[in-house]
Amino acid sequence: MTQRLNDPMTEISNIFIEAKLSPPALTSGIVERQRLLSLLNTKTRLTLIIAGAGYGKTTLLAQFVRGLKQPFVWYSLDERDNDISVFISYIVHGISQKFKGFGEKTLKAFNFSDKIKTHPIENAFISEVTEKICEDFTLVIDDYPLVLKNREINEFLSYLLRWMPENLHLVISSRETPPVSLSKLRRKGELLKIKMEDMAFTKEEAEKLFGEEDVDMDTVMETTEGWITALTLFSQRMDKSKLIKGLSETEKSVYDYLFSEIYDNLSQEIRKFLIQSSVFTILIPSVLDKALLLNNSLDILRSLEQKKLFTFRQKGEVFRYHHLMKEFLEKRLKEEGIEKNTLCTRGAEAYEKRELFMDAVELYIEANSYKKANNVLKKIAEDIYNKSQFNTLLSLIERIPQDKRDPWLTYWIARIYEVEGKWNDALVYFKNAEKKT
Numbered sequence: 001m002t003q004r005l006n007d008p009m010t011e012i013s014n015i016f017i018e019a020k021l022s023p024p025a026l027t028s029g030i031v032e033r034q035r036l037l038s039l040l041n042t043k044t045r046l047t048l049i050i051a052g053a054g055y056g057k058t059t060l061l062a063q064f065v066r067g068l069k070q071p072f073v074w075y076s077l078d079e080r081d082n083d084i085s086v087f088i089s090y091i092v093h094g095i096s097q098k099f100k101g102f103g104e105k106t107l108k109a110f111n112f113s114d115k116i117k118t119h120p121i122e123n124a125f126i127s128e129v130t131e132k133i134c135e136d137f138t139l140v141i142d143d144y145p146l147v148l149k150n151r152e153i154n155e156f157l158s159y160l161l162r163w164m165p166e167n168l169h170l171v172i173s174s175r176e177t178p179p180v181s182l183s184k185l186r187r188k189g190e191l192l193k194i195k196m197e198d199m200a201f202t203k204e205e206a207e208k209l210f211g212e213e214d215v216d217m218d219t220v221m222e223t224t225e226g227w228i229t230a231l232t233l234f235s236q237r238m239d240k241s242k243l244i245k246g247l248s249e250t251e252k253s254v255y256d257y258l259f260s261e262i263y264d265n266l267s268q269e270i271r272k273f274l275i276q277s278s279v280f281t282i283l284i285p286s287v288l289d290k291a292l293l294l295n296n297s298l299d300i301l302r303s304l305e306q307k308k309l310f311t312f313r314q315k316g317e318v319f320r321y322h323h324l325m326k327e328f329l330e331k332r333l334k335e336e337g338i339e340k341n342t343l344c345t346r347g348a349e350a351y352e353k354r355e356l357f358m359d360a361v362e363l364y365i366e367a368n369s370y371k372k373a374n375n376v377l378k379k380i381a382e383d384i385y386n387k388s389q390f391n392t393l394l395s396l397i398e399r400i401p402q403d404k405r406d407p408w409l410t411y412w413i414a415r416i417y418e419v420e421g422k423w424n425d426a427l428v429y430f431k432n433a434e435k436k437t
Contacts, residue, residue, distance in 0.1 A: 026066065048191070133167060158181050200226030263328070279344055284317075290347070377409060381412045413429045
């Protein structure tokens with residue numbers, strides 16, 4: 001199969017690039033995790049931070065790179081990165097921002113693969129790191145669970161770890177250990193693993209979070225077990241004893257109960273904003289203003305960030321909610337029966353005007369506006385295909401019900417199956433596309 005992966009400097013050019021390749025801003029009052037930062041600064045080839053949601057993995061990594069004296073590349077994963085071509089493109093693009101001229105050899109390797117096999121691509125990547133980068137640097141990959149089940153990405157990572165250049169230090173955060181071979185690194189003492197029990201706040205760290213407040217810290221630690229999300233929510237409530245009593249009596253999970261307590265005490269304007277904006281993965285103030293019929297989205301997002309309400313600012317004025325916060329808000333959106341189709345449609349229209357076509361397609365699909373989703377996806381399908389982002393294209397098309405799907409999209413499914421050598425499936429879809437046209 002002929003792979004085409006063009007220069008990511010021009011191919012991945014939208015507003016999300018800088019957000020994904022930049023660590024989140026650190027607000028004042030964040031507890032410095034010195035004991036963990038000391039571990040992270042240990043010279044190892046691979047560092048894994050393995051802990052559940054809400055244990056402060058991203059914040060710790062942001063603290064870590066802030067103190068680095070060597071170059072670093074940051075890569076925040078999301079659902080759309082679950083495609084080997086997208087994954088490698090972002091890594092190459094991130095490195096090329098720090099080391100000019102990097103990437104040509106790696107991207108060219110795609111053109112000589114008769115199948116998506118990671119060895120030629122990895123060999124080109126390893127060779128290029130060795131030849132073009134003369135200093136130590138760190139590659140941080142945050143939120144690996146979003147690609148954890150992708151075989152091609154895991155194979156790429158596994159091979160890279162086996163033959164990793166001496167000047168590369170890799171740091172990965174995940175909820176579970178990636179399914180890659182670690183035996184060689186472990187044998188040579190070049191693997192550092194920071195686990196959930198390490199990530200949990202100690203009593204001393206919790207005391208720094210609460211400052212001068214008079215709190216029964218033993219009871220708080222017993223209730224939260226050092227879970228940072230719970231401790232942060234605790235710290236924002238005035239009546240701690242009432243909160244502890246409520247927790248002991250509720251049947252809700254700790255995080256549901258605590259988020260509810262904070263949410264219910266916000267103004268109606270802020271609650272409405274949070275609920276409605278939860279349909280967006282990345283929060284762009286101008287898009288939110290259009291979708292929510294507001295003119296102050298940026299002010300609200302800045303206020304949420306300053307109040308430490310699980311809102312993170314990426315590079316520039318682009319924001320996102322913590323995963324747990326977003327899950328809670330999405331649940332509330334359903335519980336309160338808020339009609340989201342109009343929100344999604346207005347958001348998609350705002351994306352489309354900014355030529356953020358893939359994001360527009362996703363929101364049109366969320367709004368069940370399949371005609372508009374078809375129209376936009378038809379415009380960009382060939383471009384996505386030419387970038388070898390087959391998983392991305394296929395998943396978008398398959399989210400549109402067959403009876404609502406444009407025949408041209410059926411044709412692109414056939415093209416993908418043809419390239420992957422699934423001849424019988426390709427023939428079926430070619431015939432189906434012909435019947436509908």
